[in-house]
Amino acid sequence: MDELTTRLEAYLxxxxxxxxxxxxxxxRIPGGASRETYRFRARYAGAKGEIxxxxxxxxxxxxxxxxxxRTTEFRAYQAFHRLGLPVPExxxxxxxxxxxxxxxxxxxxxxxxxxxxxxNPDPYGPHREKVGKQFWSVLGRIAxxxxxxxxxxxxxxxxxxxxxxxxxVARWEKVIAEDxxxxxxxxxxxxxxxxxxxxxxxxxxxxxxxDYRTGNFLFDAGGTIRAILDWEMAHLGDPLEDLAWALDPxxxxxxxxxxxxxxxxxxxxxxxxxxxxxxxxxxxxxxxxIFASLKGLAIWISAACEYTEGRNTDAVNAFSGWxxxxxxxxxxxxxxxx
Amino acid sequence: xxxxxxxxxxxxxxxxxxxxxxxLPTVFAQGSASLLxxxxxxxxxxxxxxxxxxxxxxxxxxxxxxxxxxxxxDHDLKIALSRAAETRDDSLKVSMLDTANVELRRVLxxxxxxxxxxxxxxxxxxxxxVLRASAERRLLRLA
Numbered sequence: 001m002d003e004l005t006t007r008l009e010a011y012l013x014x015x016x017x018x019x020x021x022x023x024x025x026x027x028r029i030p031g032g033a034s035r036e037t038y039r040f041r042a043r044y045a046g047a048k049g050e051i052x053x054x055x056x057x058x059x060x061x062x063x064x065x066x067x068x069x070r071t072t073e074f075r076a077y078q079a080f081h082r083l084g085l086p087v088p089e090x091x092x093x094x095x096x097x098x099x100x101x102x103x104x105x106x107x108x109x110x111x112x113x114x115x116x117x118x119x120n121p122d123p124y125g126p127h128r129e130k131v132g133k134q135f136w137s138v139l140g141r142i143a144x145x146x147x148x149x150x151x152x153x154x155x156x157x158x159x160x161x162x163x164x165x166x167x168x169v170a171r172w173e174k175v176i177a178e179d180x181x182x183x184x185x186x187x188x189x190x191x192x193x194x195x196x197x198x199x200x201x202x203x204x205x206x207x208x209x210x211d212y213r214t215g216n217f218l219f220d221a222g223g224t225i226r227a228i229l230d231w232e233m234a235h236l237g238d239p240l241e242d243l244a245w246a247l248d249p250x251x252x253x254x255x256x257x258x259x260x261x262x263x264x265x266x267x268x269x270x271x272x273x274x275x276x277x278x279x280x281x282x283x284x285x286x287x288x289x290i291f292a293s294l295k296g297l298a299i300w301i302s303a304a305c306e307y308t309e310g311r312n313t314d315a316v317n318a319f320s321g322w323x324x325x326x327x328x329x330x331x332x333x334x335x336x337x338x
Numbered sequence: 339x340x341x342x343x344x345x346x347x348x349x350x351x352x353x354x355x356x357x358x359x360x361x362l363p364t365v366f367a368q369g370s371a372s373l374l375x376x377x378x379x380x381x382x383x384x385x386x387x388x389x390x391x392x393x394x395x396x397x398x399x400x401x402x403x404x405x406x407x408x409x410x411x412d413h414d415l416k417i418a419l420s421r422a423a424e425t426r427d428d429s430l431k432v433s434m435l436d437t438a439n440v441e442l443r444r445v446l447x448x449x450x451x452x453x454x455x456x457x458x459x460x461x462x463x464x465x466x467x468v469l470r471a472s473a474e475r476r477l478l479r480l481a
Contacts, residue, residue, distance in 0.1 A: 027365070028366040029364075030370075119376070182436075182439075182440050183443035183446075184443075185446050185447050185450065185469060186473065188450075189469070196454075315374050316373060318377050319376060319380075323380065323478045326476045329473040330473040333472075333473040337466025337467070338470070
């Protein structure tokens, strides 16, 4: 950790033009298997005296859960921070190996907050309704954002509303084909079903967060959502994709009638519609919910592959390959086979 | 063998998450230790049921293939179904059961594609019955 502190200090001194900058309290924190996440403090002399900032370093691991594009993640933080959504301020992005051996970025740390675990049956306590209203409304605001106006019109994905479903199925089918180490009959059946029953065209093309769910946002002790995190799978597509992913039973803390462990499903959808200005057509949403579980399977298959082949032996990959994979197989078997 | 493997894993998981993890110096170490505890808990579940799950699933698949073989028109698939239906689990080693399961699942995917392409609704429903039972059996419990 001492060497990482020294190298980070050297990098930020130059980047921020602050020769006196000192890094302290560098400590790794949980942040998923797709990036190594560290918190630290940076102290340096500013125009009006000493500045102390709480910052986060997100560095690529030797192998990640999903091969994600850190430039995309950084640009999404920039765009939605500027738009006034609860998103940490991004500070610096580095793609080369010179500074810290692997690509990384630095952003503001949102302090004094909690993140809900899917293993916690009641993570929000008395703030369930308050957090719920914000959670679904913020997702609607992401859907409502104009991709041109926020400078993200060139993200990966499709600009063709008729292609949104097909594009995403192809993307995740490829992941499964590359990473499955044993036959996956339910995933294969789901892919065939999704192709045979395409969804209606998207109402608009939006930035899709890609992993908007329990565990990827911070809330404070008063129940205010302070940060939407983990934009690494952001892309252009049908905003119903995000809604369906957030509604998935895996994040429901055991009660799918209250997705994400928050407010009732009907209220969640109503709030999303009000905030986004879009409609959640039931048939289209049903297609995207099948897709969400298939996308989950693809991610868990990929995680299991990383662990099995020793590229990333973080226990979260083993957990994903066992618990999450079995969970989504059951969800899809019930949805498609009943 | 007393204590049994699942008991050792379960109790160790409890000690790791309940006693040791809170004493660790960093949030990352605490979280990692707790997750390892969960995996040990899952491993305890799997120790007891792994062979049972695989034997039941392999048996279901062979029974399905026996029923389906006379119904399919594709000659190669008919042969594959008949051959797969006649296989047996001669060993209860999980690795051997898994090897057999992989081959059976490959045939299952071919059969399901055939049923879908030829609109064999009753066969499709029968296949989903087997898949639902398999998914239910393999689900891991958090508590």
